Amino acid sequence: MANSRVIIVRKKDISSPKGIPDLNCLVRMFKRGFSLLNGPGDYKKNLQILFKADDQIGIKINTLGGKNLSTRPEVPQALTSLLIKSGIPSKNIITWDRTNRELTTAGYRLNMNKKSIKIFGTDSRGLGYEQDLTSHLNIGSRFSSIQSRIVTASISLAIVKDHGLAGVTAGMKNYFGAIHNPNKYHDSNCNPYIAELFSTDSIWKKHRISILDALLIQYHRGPAYHSQWAAEYGALIFSLDPVAADFASWQIIEELRFAKGLPSLKEEGREPLYLKTAEKMKLGKASPADINIIREEI
Amino acid sequence: MKRRKFIKLSAATGTAAGSGLGPLLMDLYAFQNSSKLSKVEAKFYKKYPDREIECVLCPRFCKLGDKERGYCGVRENIDGTYYTLVYGKACSIHVDPIEKKPLFHFLPGTPTLSIATAGCNVNCKFCQNWEISQVRPEQISHIDFPPDKVVKFAQKYSCPVIAYTYSEPVVFYEYMYDTSLNARKKGLKNVVITGGHINPEPLEELIQAVDAIKIDLKAFTQDFYTKYVRGELKPVLEAIKIIASSSIWLEIVYLVIPTLNDNPKELRDMCQWIANEIGPDVPLHFSRFHPHYLLKNFPSTPVSTLEEAADIAGKAGLNYVYIGNVPGHKAENTYCPKCKNIIIQRQGYIIAKLKIKNGRCTYCNNRIPGIWI
Numbered sequence: 001m002a003n004s005r006v007i008i009v010r011k012k013d014i015s016s017p018k019g020i021p022d023l024n025c026l027v028r029m030f031k032r033g034f035s036l037l038n039g040p041g042d043y044k045k046n047l048q049i050l051f052k053a054d055d056q057i058g059i060k061i062n063t064l065g066g067k068n069l070s071t072r073p074e075v076p077q078a079l080t081s082l083l084i085k086s087g088i089p090s091k092n093i094i095t096w097d098r099t100n101r102e103l104t105t106a107g108y109r110l111n112m113n114k115k116s117i118k119i120f121g122t123d124s125r126g127l128g129y130e131q132d133l134t135s136h137l138n139i140g141s142r143f144s145s146i147q148s149r150i151v152t153a154s155i156s157l158a159i160v161k162d163h164g165l166a167g168v169t170a171g172m173k174n175y176f177g178a179i180h181n182p183n184k185y186h187d188s189n190c191n192p193y194i195a196e197l198f199s200t201d202s203i204w205k206k207h208r209i210s211i212l213d214a215l216l217i218q219y220h221r222g223p224a225y226h227s228q229w230a231a232e233y234g235a236l237i238f239s240l241d242p243v244a245a246d247f248a249s250w251q252i253i254e255e256l257r258f259a260k261g262l263p264s265l266k267e268e269g270r271e272p273l274y275l276k277t278a279e280k281m282k283l284g285k286a287s288p289a290d291i292n293i294i295r296e297e298i
Numbered sequence: 299m300k301r302r303k304f305i306k307l308s309a310a311t312g313t314a315a316g317s318g319l320g321p322l323l324m325d326l327y328a329f330q331n332s333s334k335l336s337k338v339e340a341k342f343y344k345k346y347p348d349r350e351i352e353c354v355l356c357p358r359f360c361k362l363g364d365k366e367r368g369y370c371g372v373r374e375n376i377d378g379t380y381y382t383l384v385y386g387k388a389c390s391i392h393v394d395p396i397e398k399k400p401l402f403h404f405l406p407g408t409p410t411l412s413i414a415t416a417g418c419n420v421n422c423k424f425c426q427n428w429e430i431s432q433v434r435p436e437q438i439s440h441i442d443f444p445p446d447k448v449v450k451f452a453q454k455y456s457c458p459v460i461a462y463t464y465s466e467p468v469v470f471y472e473y474m475y476d477t478s479l480n481a482r483k484k485g486l487k488n489v490v491i492t493g494g495h496i497n498p499e500p501l502e503e504l505i506q507a508v509d510a511i512k513i514d515l516k517a518f519t520q521d522f523y524t525k526y527v528r529g530e531l532k533p534v535l536e537a538i539k540i541i542a543s544s545s546i547w548l549e550i551v552y553l554v555i556p557t558l559n560d561n562p563k564e565l566r567d568m569c570q571w572i573a574n575e576i577g578p579d580v581p582l583h584f585s586r587f588h589p590h591y592l593l594k595n596f597p598s599t600p601v602s603t604l605e606e607a608a609d610i611a612g613k614a615g616l617n618y619v620y621i622g623n624v625p626g627h628k629a630e631n632t633y634c635p636k637c638k639n640i641i642i643q644r645q646g647y648i649i650a651k652l653k654i655k656n657g658r659c660t661y662c663n664n665r666i667p668g669i670w671i
């Protein structure tokens with residue numbers, strides 16, 4: 001079976017001193033990332049393979065970390081512009097997270113206009129969580145109706161952070177924001193819950209790609225923002241394999257920790273065990289020998 | 299959240315309407331639903347550097363960074379201070395007979411003003427109230443119902459007892475504690491219906507403020523607690539011992555789930571433990587399970603299984619063993635252990651006969667443990 005590919009596209013000094021990334025650079029990074037998804041190719045073609053014109057594309061971002069440590073608004077903005085160029089109508093694109101308050105705190109401008117790109121939270125009027133419970137393995141949760149009803153093709157556009165319990169939070173754990181009771185899945189290093197949640201129909205059947213905002217990485221004491229342990233990394237990480245994308249994020253966090261003389265996550269008893277569980281469940285690859293990491297600078 | 303929705307919740311789950319307390323519904327209707335969560339500092343937590351905290355209220359000991367919530371979903375670290383988000387934020391308010399809790403040896407036939415907030419510190423796969431216990435407070439309807447209002451309501455609706463129940467009162471500890479102190483000043487009593495997942499220090503403080511605690515002992519093996527409760531057995535047993543050695547009243551409920559926790563050996567071990575560690579006089583209720591929440595594929599408990607469990611408890615020397623959720627069963631009555639007469643006859647939640655006076659059986663004068671009218 002072919003190895004999974006993870007593309008890491010970096011651009012030095014992409015963000016201003018205030019942490020605002022350059023939109024044009026982001027667009028170039030996205031183009032590069034998409035073009036390399038299946039080996040060298042055309043970004044538009046690759047997007048057209050991933051998404052149909054009538055798909056309702058959900059871009060699930062992570063805005064838990066407030067202004068300092070959330071998916072930057074410019075990132076989905078750049079992504080959206082390319083989706084539109086590839087033939088997706090703007091009205092078919094939704095950038096979303098749990099609450100409108102978290103979205104606005106992170107710098108997003110809400111938009112529920114049906115005719116344009118939408119940005120809103122699960123707590124918006126008329127949405128909310130499903131009444132029916134999804135019961136799957138150890139998971140018993142109500143899904144955000146955005147994920148369960150509206151979205152047909154999902155992008156996990158998470159940020160990369162150290163996590164006090166899971167070890168790492170990236171593209172897979174991002175979907176904790178798609179259920180009503182994420183706090184119930186934080187024991188035993190969030191394992192097997194991250195993998196099990198990902199394997200529910202509402203996620204597994206809809207997830208198309210993990211794209212990770214690694215412009216700023218919280219490599220220690222996450223998931224809360226601590227400036228002294230946050231590194232300007234200037235990267236976007238792309239993979240069709242959600243497990244491999246998270247695995248690569250973990251490796252970067254370990255590199256940053258090593259450089260700062262911090263113990264590894266394993267030494268701290270926080271190795272992201274969910275990755276091995278996910279691999280066993282055949283959700284993707286979590287072994288270095290099975291993953292090709294392609295690093296690009298632009 | 300809409301007022302109508304809140305009322306619907308009240309009526310659908312039980313109560314005020316079912317109890318014939320139309321005025322209570324009208325009073326509740328007058329409340330504004332609250333869209334805000336509380337921000338009242340938690341009582342039991344430790345502060346660490348870098349805005350991190352550790353909650354020491356329950357045996358989970360959640361360690362949280364800034365802006366994170368505990369497992370129970372109702373406590374949040376905001377800039378290094380830990381807050382309860384549900385202080386005075388009631389999501390369920392009903393008037394129930396105390397028999398419904400169930401508490402059988404505590405003021406029989408007394409109506410209780412029963413309140414709950416969202417949240418729970420475990421996640422039982424058979425939870426009957428998961429719609430309120432397994433959600434965050436912002437995901438359900440609630441009203442502002444501060445402690446002084448709770449007490450006024452209890453007085454207005456002639457409820458001598460306030461019950462903290464339905465979800466898990468440990469997670470709304472501060473609200474329960476303050477309400478209890480307030481109620482006590484007005485001569486009301488307080489009872490707590492809990493899974494007993496609480497640390498010794500907060501429990502000992504709570505015991506000073508309340509009059510009875512009913513513990514749901516969910517099984518007698520850690521394996522069951524791991525798989526079906528997502529909690530720990532040991533701290534619950536510890537809590538039972540602490541309550542039993544205090545001056546407040548204790549009853550234990552055991553929900554019998556077919557094939558999961560109905561093994562006779564397990565039941566025997568549990569009854570023996572109760573007899574040895576707590577004594578033979580603590581009431582033990584074996585309650586009938588019905589398929590619910592994440593255990594919908596299990597059958598209801600056969601009545602014969604409950605009878606076998608009650609038999610095991612009797613043989614272990616326990617004096618007050620009940621069978622619950624089986625209306626009309628003879629084991630919902632209280633029998634005097636000495637003369638074997640029925641001293642409390644129950645028909646559902648109605649007390650049909652009460653033959654206890656000054657805490658003694660009126661037939662043979664045997665002392666009957668409990669808190670009596």
Ligand code: SF4
Pocket residue numbers: 353354355356357358359360367368369370371373418419468469
């Ligand atoms: S009360 Fe809640 S926050 Fe505190 S330790 Fe228990 S589950 Fe965690």
